[in-house]
Amino acid sequence: MILTCTFTKRSGNFMAAVKYEIMPESEEMCLKACYEESDCIYLQYFQDACTVYKSGSEEQNERGSVFEVDRVQSDSSCTRRIVVEATVDFKSIAPNTTNSIPCNGVPMSTTTINVFKGNQYRFYTTKEKILPDGSAPFRRFR
Known part of the structure; x- marks a missing residue:
């Protein structure tokens, strides 16, 4: 297990681009979702919704709790920590060989x-x- 303390709570607007939004079980799960995305720089937890942000030039409005992630510096004085389990390596499975079939219409x-x-x-x-x-x-x- 890895102990990490790289999230800094911040206030005010920030510059980033939305990567995705999920409905996790808790704020802690939102923090873990961001931690697992290598390009996550901010996350926002508001009314059970978690928005993960990546680098971008769009101004984002603060709603709920906003955290900035710093993957380089760890603050040992931080009292709140999340536990992230060790990475699991999955075995690669070769796909079955099948003939390709045409799609109907253009995919969205x-x-x-x-x-x-x-x-x-x-x-x-x-x-x-x-x-x-x-x-x-x-x-x-x-």
Whole structure:
């Protein structure tokens, strides 16, 4: 296991580009997600949503908790730490050889996934229509 303390909580706007947004179990899981992405420089945890940022020139507004990651310097005086398990090496498996088949139409460059929240459940769909029975959209990301 590796003990790391490379996250500095900050306030105010910052310059970066959104890499992706996920719905982790906790702020700690958000920190781990950023740590595992080699190009993550900021992360933001707000209302159960975790946004991972990479280097970029877009101004981002602070919402919730924003952390800056420093992979070079570690602050031994930090009292809050997360534990990241050792890297697991996976065995490469050769793909089965199959004949290629043509795709129908041109694939989309991005796929939009809509997330709807109902009670304690989240529903993921590629459809843009709100789910029936009074479910309300919770978070939408690309």
